[in-house]
Amino acid sequence: MATLELTPQYRSELRAQAHGLKPVVLIGEQGLNPANLAEIDRALTAHELIKVRVFGDDAAARAQIQQTVCDTLGAAPVQAIGKLLVLYRPKPKASARTESAAPAKAGKAPRRIKLVVPSKSPTHRPKVKRVTVLGNQRVTASGKIKRAKPRKTSVKKSPQT
Secondary structure (H helix, E strand, O other): OOOOOOOHHHHHHHHHHHOOOOEEEEEOOOOOOHHHHHHHHHHHHHHOEEEEEEOOOOHHHHHHHHHHHHHHHOOEEEEEEOOEEEEEOOOOOOOHHHHHHOOOOOOOOOEEEEEEEOOOOOOOOOEEEEEEEOOOEEEOOOOOEEEOOOOOOOOOOOOOO
16 A cells, blocks of 8 residues: 655644544554554554554664655655654545445434523523424524424315325
């Protein structure tokens, strides 16, 4: 696989996202092995952006490990600071087979909505209320929950026997 290339602006965004991450994979002083590569591959598939800590004092060996990982797994090197490497690989697109295997949705799932209910007294603050709204319900502008009524059919259009 070839190494993925990133634009400088996108690389900067990824560096900002990676700032708060903790290292997911640790590579010992003995160097890179197939188990480490497999773990990095799993982490990249799950998270897209990961940090890898490489123990050892040789900076050239760390750069070689980063290049090997990126070439082998098709990832992009985002940043290398000291013994930390930041790697990025976008998640693979869902194949057509998995999309067609998904069952059709029968209706909307329940969802949590945050309502702001005004106080009766003008000196008190409004209250925030969390409500679960089902698929057949809606929230009015005044904050009330109403159920959807079944659609009425015309008597004139009923099937004649």
